[in-house]
Amino acid sequence: MADAKEILGLPKGVVHSVDKRPKPVKETPKKPDGVSREVYALTGGLPLVMPALDISNLKKRPPLDSDKISWQWLPFTSSARIDNLELYHWVKVVNGVRPTGDYAFAKYNKTVDVVQYTDEEYAKYLTDPNWTRHETDQLFDLCRQFDLRFIIIADRFTPSRSVEELKNRYYSAARAILLAKAPSPEEVSDHPLVKDHYNIIHEVERKRALATMLSQSRQQEREDAELLAEAKRITESRQNAKNVEETELPTTAPAAAPTNVEVEKSPAPAGSTSPSPIPQPQVPVSVPQTPSTAGISSVPSSPKLRAVLRTTILGQLMQASTSSSGARMGKRIDQTLQDLGVNVKPKVPTKLVCTEHLELRKDILAFLSLQKQVQWKESELSMLRENPYADFPPTPSTPKRSHRGDHERASMRALGGSDIDSFTGERIGKRDHKRKAPARFLDVPPSPPQGKRARKLKAPDS
Template identity: 35%
Template sequence: MALSASDIRSALSLPQSTPAPAHHRKTHPSTTKKPDGISRELYSLIGPSAPSLAAHLAKPRLRQKPNLGGGGTVKWEHRPFGNSARSDTLQLFHWVKLSDPIGDYPFAKYNVQPQSYTYSQDEYSRLLEDSEWTKEETDYLFSIVQEYDLRWYVIHDRYNFPDGPIRAIEDLKDRYYSVCRKLIRNRPCAGDESSRSQLLNSYQFDKEREKMRKNYVASLEDRTPEEIAEEEALFVELKRLEQNERKFRKERDDLLRTLLGADSGLPDIVVEEDGPAALSIEGIRKKKKGGPDFDLPPTPSNIIQLGPPVSKRPPPPKSAVYDAQHCIVRVDPPAGSSNTTKVTHVPAHLRSFKLPVPKATIAPKVAQALAELGITYSRLVMPTRDNCSQLESLLDATTALIETKKIVDRVEQDIRVLKARLGIRESESADRDPKESTPMDVDESKQDRDGEGEGRAQSVIRGRKQLCRSISVSSIDTSASLPTRTGTKRQKRG
């Protein structure tokens, strides 16, 4: 609190030096408070004349905070309670609100006891006898199951029948559930047949399957880190193969749709819902399982269904004139087809794509022959129908010419070889004496003395073998040189 000079003078009983000036308070214009629910910018625009709807636009109030310091309006009481789920007289206490009525323990309703089955001596002798179980052990099993409320791991831990074999938990469960199923089947049921079947299903137990499951879990727990890494790698590879298979199947379906003309837009082609996937083995199997299409062959005709065959009629004059004006050429189906099918359907394509391509073996020779004429067959400047047909005929003629030239060259080569062989035989018959022995019959003693004669005889034999093995001879005429050479190399008997 700030003190002024006049306050100090009055407290010390001192006279006032000058009269204290009167403080004039500034009067602020009266402003109305901004109502809740309206933003400041909106209120500055509309002014104090806010609509009555602003009262309904108030901010929503969040959840009330607990009143921890309010003095405790709720009274609590430490009250005893009884539990109907217990069979003893144990007395317990708990804190409850004073206003709550006194009643049974609310959690006693969750104590649901399983239905217990008992049997008589007559039922056991007629229905429940087993070579591996006695009646005393079966009674002991049912008593311990009822004691521990079907908690099988506790039952197996506490199971100790005197002078009895060691039982696995699967043996105990199998014996108990089999006895219960037999009793349910042979006793009258209060409900209908569906309730009995439902009750039987609740007591189903497969002993072998349970053992297999546990063995599988044990094998998973016993895996080494190397085996785990290998399984993960195989799993990744399997996923990759499945992804590739889905990709290949999609590409195959797209290719089949393109080949069958499904996307050509023709009104006569009707594709089934299965689409091209029906051509696969899975689609065929599905069709066979369906029933109506069992006897149909798995051919593409089952997939693409065309309309009724259209009779061939000559085009009307108006259509022919229209086609001539717009350069439209209509392709007739191949001869020999009784009706129009997808095989005869020709989808839209560029004319230049149908140009013939020569064989790869003679393509360079065709290109060389046409290059000598100044023609390039790989590209047409104006691929009209007439130009394409002329180019096709030119390629056919060039291919036939090259094939004929190859045959002619082969025949001329054979003629030259035969002439060379004929000239050799004629020279041999002219130079050979009637009493002369064969060229191979050479005196060994003379050959030893004359080494030059032996070399000449061997050269004659090698020359004959080379002539027999040769399949191509050069263009040089050898008919004149060979006889003279062989004549000079001949060895006569001395």
């Protein structure tokens, strides 16, 4: 203390006033009863949020001199055994009193009540050409021995049979015996063997499906999940389209019942009798604008296409599309559809499905036309690299004008298009002009001038 005063330059005899207030005394918490000193020290003296044990429920240890406990090697028998086997084990004896009663673990022995049958009952109810009497007796003995554990039974059964065959034979035989012994079928109607009939076909299919599912790889599981998600999306879109169609029908249908009726039917094949025509009311059908069909402008929405049979609208529209593209191109479109895994003709030819099918055909036609143009351009480019001065025929972007032009334009109008080719942007019948590349683009020196221009360009001294 003196050294500190000397450093600070304070006189050693001066005593400064010091706060003489009494310091607070910390109260040491008392250790609660029932908690050991080590546990209380580890908790830091903090009270427990929830006590693990209720102190009032703790049993006090009795004095050691009150009871005399000993362990003795004593015999015992179990009611679960039928051979009255006597075994030994250590038993706790208190004050010389031995415990009495059945073996403690005998209550866990559960047995299956296997149905019994006589020779007369077997001959009357259990005769089966696929099973002999010896095999049936062996099956019931094994079921009684192994408590219907058919995996073990199939392992020990001779000759070898599948688990499903053993189950089917046992449950069908037991069910037949129960129904035969009962006074009336109503008394055993609640029995599990009678209530739940064993179906061997369902069991085999279930195990096969389970084995297939467990043997799938991660990639197959992802593909299945994507397929289910796509199916769910398609179902929801169809339901939404159906709801929109139901809401629009009252606005498009006429108020009064129609009096005129049109009959349209598909042509019957040769040698077959055509069915009686089905009358269809003259009601215009509107296609709902769903997210999947929005923006389709080539759908035939003419008032002439009223309520028709499903077999007629597809034939009419496909005939119009084939006549515009040609028979050869139609075959290529059909082959492309087969390569993509799409049916050439829809299985459910509704108006909405036919519309989407025709749109797909138009897209394939555009793709094939563009592919053909690309091939021509590539061939021209390769020939130009080999011979820059060669002349090339025009690229067949559009067909030449012929007597079929009017018929093709009518077909395009029927499909919702115009007489302008929607794939190339040019009018049908327009020819390409032959053009030669200028010399400045071919990297070739220009030819010298001729005639009067050459004389004017000569030097004066020449």
